[in-house]
Each structure stands twice: as C-alpha cells, then as structure tokens.
Amino acid sequence: MAADGSKAAIDKEALRRKYRQERDKRLRPDGNAQYLELKGQLAHYLDDPYTPRVEREPVTDHVTFAFIGGGFAGLVTGARLTEAGVRDIRIIEKGGDFGGTWYWNRYPGAKCDTASMVYMPLLEETGHMPTEKYAHAPEILAHCQRIGRQYGLYDNALFHTEVSALEWDEAATRWRIETNRGDRFTAQFVGMGTGPLHVPKLPGIPGVEDFRGHSFHTSRWDYDYTGGDPSGAPLEKLADKRVAIIGTGATSVQCVPHLARACAELFVFQRTPSSVDVRDNRPIDADWFAEIATPGWQQRWLENFTDNQTGGQASEDLVQDGWTDLARRIRTKIMQLPPDQITPQNMLAAWEDADFEKMEEIRARAEAIVNDPETAENLKAWYRQLCKRPCFHDAYLQAFNEPGTHLIDTDGKGVERITATGVVVAGTEYPVDCIIYASGFEVGTEYHRRAGFDLKGRNGKLLSEHWSEGMRTKHGIHVHGFPNAFIVQPTQGANLISNVPHNLTESGRTIAAIVQHALANGASEVEVTAEAEQAWIDLLLTGSGRMIGASPDCTPGYYNNEGQEPTAESRLRVGYPAGASAYFRYLKGWRDKGDFDGLAFT
Numbered sequence: 208m209a210a211d212g213s214k215a216a217i218d219k220e221a222l223r224r225k226y227r228q229e230r231d232k233r234l235r236p237d238g239n240a241q242y243l244e245l246k247g248q249l250a251h252y253l254d255d256p257y258t259p260r261v262e263r264e265p266v267t268d269h270v271t272f273a274f275i276g277g278g279f280a281g282l283v284t285g286a287r288l289t290e291a292g293v294r295d296i297r298i299i300e301k302g303g304d305f306g307g308t309w310y311w312n313r314y315p316g317a318k319c320d321t322a323s324m325v326y327m328p329l330l331e332e333t334g335h336m337p338t339e340k341y342a343h344a345p346e347i348l349a350h351c352q353r354i355g356r357q358y359g360l361y362d363n364a365l366f367h368t369e370v371s372a373l374e375w376d377e378a379a380t381r382w383r384i385e386t387n388r389g390d391r392f393t394a395q396f397v398g399m400g401t402g403p404l405h406v407p408k409l410p411g412i413p414g415v416e417d418f419r420g421h422s423f424h425t426s427r428w429d430y431d432y433t434g435g436d437p438s439g440a441p442l443e444k445l446a447d448k449r450v451a452i453i454g455t456g457a458t459s460v461q462c463v464p465h466l467a468r469a470c471a472e473l474f475v476f477q478r479t480p481s482s483v484d485v486r487d488n489r490p491i492d493a494d495w496f497a498e499i500a501t502p503g504w505q506q507r508w509l510e511n512f513t514d515n516q517t518g519g520q521a522s523e524d525l526v527q528d529g530w531t532d533l534a535r536r537i538r539t540k541i542m543q544l545p546p547d548q549i550t551p552q553n554m555l556a557a558w559e560d561a562d563f564e565k566m567e568e569i570r571a572r573a574e575a576i577v578n579d580p581e582t583a584e585n586l587k588a589w590y591r592q593l594c595k596r597p598c599f600h601d602a603y604l605q606a607f608n609e610p611g612t613h614l615i616d617t618d619g620k621g622v623e624r625i626t627a628t629g630v631v632v633a634g635t636e637y638p639v640d641c642i643i644y645a646s647g648f649e650v651g652t653e654y655h656r657r658a659g660f661d662l663k664g665r666n667g668k669l670l671s672e673h674w675s676e677g678m679r680t681k682h683g684i685h686v687h688g689f690p691n692a693f694i695v696q697p698t699q700g701a702n703l704i705s706n707v708p709h710n711l712t713e714s715g716r717t718i719a720a721i722v723q724h725a726l727a728n729g730a731s732e733v734e735v736t737a738e739a740e741q742a743w744i745d746l747l748l749t750g751s752g753r754m755i756g757a758s759p760d761c762t763p764g765y766y767n768n769e770g771q772e773p774t775a776e777s778r779l780r781v782g783y784p785a786g787a788s789a790y791f792r793y794l795k796g797w798r799d800k801g802d803f804d805g806l807a808f809t
C-alpha cells in the first residue's frame with residue numbers, strides 16, 4: 208500500500224526476479240531422493256495409533272469386484288457398483304476402517320479446504336448436510352463410515368490388510384489376490400484407489416534416527432502423548448513441553464494454531480512458507496440448505512465449482528471461495544482485453560498479473576496480522592499461488608503472535624541436523640521434548656512402491672514395465688494388458704486437483720456402468736485396446752502441458768517433481784487438454800452412449 212492508502216504499482220520484473228532467486232536457493236540435486244522411506248528402524252512411524260488390529264482367518268473365496276483402498280475412491284466406486292446391482296464387493300484397506308486420508312489424518316484442526324458441499328461425496332444420496340462450509344475431519348470420517356454402512360460395504364471388507372500380489376489368471380479370466388494377512392482369493396474385476404498421498408515420508412535430515420525424545424508423523428497423531436482429541440479438545444499434556452514441528456505445508460498450517468495454544472514452547476521449522484489466504488469458515492444454515500438441496504443439487508454444485516475454478520463461463524459462483532477467486536480474477540482481466548487482443552500469450556499475461564496481485568495481498572496479510580516484523584517477513588511466500596498447495600486459514604498467522612511460538616526460518620535450506628535432544632538450524636540447537644513431522648507424503652515415486660504391489664497382467668507383464676516410460680492409460684482408468692482392472696485417480700482424466708473427489712465420483716460412476724454392461728452381456732473380460740490407449744496419450748500430449756504448479760519455474764515441491772526438469776514420465780502427468788469441465792462432459796457422453804468406444808468386451 209502507498210502512504211495515501213492506494214495500491215502501489217506492482218514491479219513485475221522485480222517480483223519475477225525474487226521468485227527465481229527464492230526458487231534457485233531451494234533447488235537440490237537429490238530431488239525426491241532427499242526424503243526418507245519409512246522402513247527398517249523408521250517403520251514404526253507407520254504404526255496405526257487409532258484402531259487395534261483384530262486377528263481373523265484368511266479368506267479364500269471369489270468376489271465379483273475387489274477394490275484396493277477404502278478411501279473416497281473405493282467408497283464412491285463401491286456405492287455406484289452397488290447401485291448397479293453388484294452385490295459382492297470387497298474393499299481391502301490398510302487402515303482399521305474406511306476413510307483413507309480421513310482415517311489417517313486426525314491431527315488437531317484437520318478439515319477439508321475445498322468446500323464441503325462439493326468436497327464430500329454422495330451428500331445427496333446419503334442425505335447428509337455438512338455442518339460447516341469446511342467440515343472438520345471427524346465429520347468427514349463419519350461420512351465415510353456412513354457411505355460404507357448405507358451401501359453395505361462393511362460386510363465383505365478386509366481392514367488392516369495390505370495387498371501383496373495381484374495377478375491376472377488368463378485361464379480363469381479373473382484376478383488372483385494375495386495379502387499380508389494370508390488371504391488368497393479371486394475377483395472378476397479389480398479397482399485401485401490407493402491415493403496419491405498415503406505413504407508418509409520423513410525429511411532426509413541427518414540424525415533423524417538419533418533423536419531420543421518423542422516423535423511422530425502428523426498422519427499418525429499421538430493423542431496419548433499430546434492429550435486432546437481430533438475434535439479440537441486442548442492438547443493439555445503439552446503444557447510443559449517444548450515441541451518442534453518440521454514442515455509448513457497444508458497440514459502444518461492447520462495444526463500449528465492448536466499446538467501454539469497448548470505447548471509451553473513451539474518451534475515451527477520452515478523451509479518454504481505456504482501462502483495462507485482467508486478461510487472464512489462458518490456453519491451451514493439448515494434452512495438455507497433445505498432450500499437449495501433440490502434434486503440433483505450436488506451435481507450442479509460440482510459442475511459449477513469446476514467451471515468456476517478452471518476458467519469456465521458459469522454465470523454464478525455457488526461456492527465462492529479462495530479457489531474460485533483466483534480464477535474469477537483471471538477471467539475478469541481477460542474480459543478487459545479488447546477482443547482482438549485475446550491471444551494465448553495475453554491470456555497467460557493476464558493470469559500472471561492476477562497472480563501477482565493475489566500474492567501481494569496474501570503477503571500483505573502476513574504483514575498485517577503478525578506482530579513481529581521479521582517473523583511476518585519470513586512468512587511471506589514468494590512464488591505463484593498454484594506452485595504449492597494454496598492454504599486458507601484464519602488462525603495460522605495469528606499463532607505466531609503467541610508468546611511461546613517461534614518461527615525458525617531456514618532460508619530455504621531446511622533443518623540442518625537432528626541430535627539426541629533437539630533440532631539444529633544454522634548452527635543453533637533448539638532442545639525439544641517432541642518432534643512432529645509435518646513433512647508430507649511420497650509423491651512422484653513409482654506407483655508400485657506407493658501401492659505396495661505391482662500388477663501382473665496378461666502374459667506376466669508388470670504394470671511397472673508397461674509404465675517404465677510413464678503412466679499410460681485411457682481416461683486414467685484403463686490400461687492395455689490389464690483386463691478387468693480399473694484405476695480411480697485424477698491423472699490423465701480431468702486432473703482436477705482443487706477437488707479430487709469430483710474426479711473419483713465420475714470415475715466410479717463410469718466403472719459401474721462398464722461392469723454392469725459386461726455382466727449384462729456375459730462378457731468375462733473388458734480391456735482397453737492398444738490403439739485406444741495410444742490415441743488417448745496422443746490426445747493428452749496435444750495439450751498445453753502440466754498445470755502451472757508443475758512448472759520447473761515454480762519453487763520446488765511435489766507438484767513439480769522437486770523442481771527437476773520434466774522427464775518423459777512427468778510429462779505424462781497431465782489431464783484432458785480442453786480442461787476439467789470439458790472432460791467431465793466428454794466422459795458422460797462416452798458413458799451414456801453405451802458402446803464404451805475403445806474398450807473390447809469378450
């Protein structure tokens with residue numbers, strides 16, 4: 208702001224320079240290899256603190272549909288298959304219940320940061336009204352359980368069970384499935400919704416194994432140690448504790464305010480600040496909800512959000528949040544261009560201008576809220592908004608005004624070392640009782656490493672071999688050589704990261720239609736042809752490329768393969784060239800036509 212209160216002009220070249228400098232100092236040659244895999248001495252970080260493991264006999268039967276993963280992907284696909292008349296569906300889940308992300312992430316303050324009305328799947332089908340614009344984690348976990356109950360998905364589910372082998376049996380035209388609980392069963396069809404972010408990782412900081420205090424990862428929150436509970440009760444056992452939290456991504460932004468209130472002292476170790484915009488969470492009014500919840504309401508909201516967020520032409524914005532705000536600003540800027548000036552180059556420039564303005568506002572917000580000027584300065588994010596997961600919170604920046612809360616900024620270098628008693632940055636040791644790793648999840652490692660198994664398809668071919676040069680699918684769902692197998696995730700489909708469940712519900716609906724068609728026509732196999740898979744890849748590669756956050760110009764992170772140049776593999780992590788809304792329209796048309804062009808039924 209200028210002294211007279213007007214907005215100062217933005218020096219775009221200076222900002223571009225600053226963004227480059229901040230990116231360059233974070234680039235590291237080891238990229239993804241910097242993180243520690245949780246095995247051996249570190250395997251205990253994966254233990255489930257929430258549900259005791261129940262012994263059971265191995266299963267050795269046959270089911271029509273087996274689905275790996277009991278999060279949103281498995282639940283929505285299971286629900287649609289049930290509606291399509293498939294009765295014996297078995298979900299195999301490594302957690303102790305349904306929920307996926309929402310089973311594991313029970314840290315204090317966890318909530319969705321895409322509006323509940325579009326984020327929580329099957330609201331209309333279950334009749335559930337979200338209590339808040341952004342529902343807290345316990346409500347979302349309960350919703351997952353509600354879907355499981357309503358569609359009878361608990362009956363056949365295997366919890367605390369991990370698939371160890373999945374092999375196509377050509378003679379029997381079915382999949383053979385083995386698990387770490389000794390199960391050996393078969394399924395005519397398999398689905399996989401193992402999620403992109405479910406394998407916790409630790410930062411590769413020297414000395415991680417040496418720490419003698421208490422430590423845990425945010426996705427395995429230790430309430431026995433901290434006190435409190437997932438619904439936000441005070442973490443009373445931390446009142447005399449010095450606590451370190453390492454990482455300042457979306458998870459940390461949500462739990463830091465709770466820690467700041469509870470700990471004797473809290474040290475927040477920061478490598479890269481998140482952009483933290485206004486959240487403005489509020490309760491949902493039951494009368495308002497009753498008025499808008501007319502038949503088909505959630506589909507209308509989903510389509511409206513996607514249209515608004517991805518630059519469509521929707522005349523109204525039902526959700527009105529931080530996601531749609533940036534898109535609205537870009538659109539407004541483009542509309543201000545004279546018609547003959549609407550070129551791809553000018554549209555990109557309009558996007559950059561809107562982004563600069565937005566990020567200046569977010570940086571100004573840090574300055575306005577945080578009392579200590581140095582801390583405020585260090586909390587400013589110097590990159591384009593979609594380079595990292597945008598965060599929205601109304602108590603995170605404020606937490607740094609708590610007297611016991613200290614931001615330890617590492618100037619992009621990360622924590623230097625962990626000792627038996629504390630955390631070291633720039634030669635200074637901060638002694639602590641507990642280290643909480645808010646260090647995120649594996650992304651960009653091979654699919655089979657994250658899934659825990661490799662699919663063995665026709666003629667013994669492994670999925671990892673088929674994907675050795677990168678993911679190859681049609682619609683992100685079907686893979687040639689892997690009949691009767693379906694993958695439920697966003698990449699090579701809509702690739703809509705602002706609302707992942709929208710991708711999953713559309714895939715679930717599509718898979719149910721295909722399975723219903725196969726069963727009704729007595730087809731024992733359905734497989735995408737090699738030509739159709741190639742044609743889909745060719746189509747994807749006509750697009751403008753990966754989303755903005757995946758650009759190597761961005762500050763390093765999991766969106767852009769830690770800042771490494773795009774590889775053949777990462778170039779295929781793209782979506783439908785015409786955008787998410789167009790993809791969903793296309794997929795509906797493809798599905799409704801009923802001949803499932805590109806798939807062979809035999």
Ligand code: NDP
Pocket residue numbers: 233317318319320321404410411412453454455456457458459461476477478479596620621622645646647648763764765
């Ligand atoms: P992230 O991967 O986003 O964050 C990990 C953090 O650890 C980053 O701040 C990272 O810094 C930091 N880090 C890594 N190595 C070091 C090191 N050596 N020293 C210091 N810091 C280090 O994980 P999150 O769990 O926060 O979020 C993962 C994803 O989960 C989000 O992007 C989002 O998609 C999703 N999520 C969604 C939420 C919601 O919808 N409500 C809430 C929480 C998460 P750097 O940035 O420099 O790499």
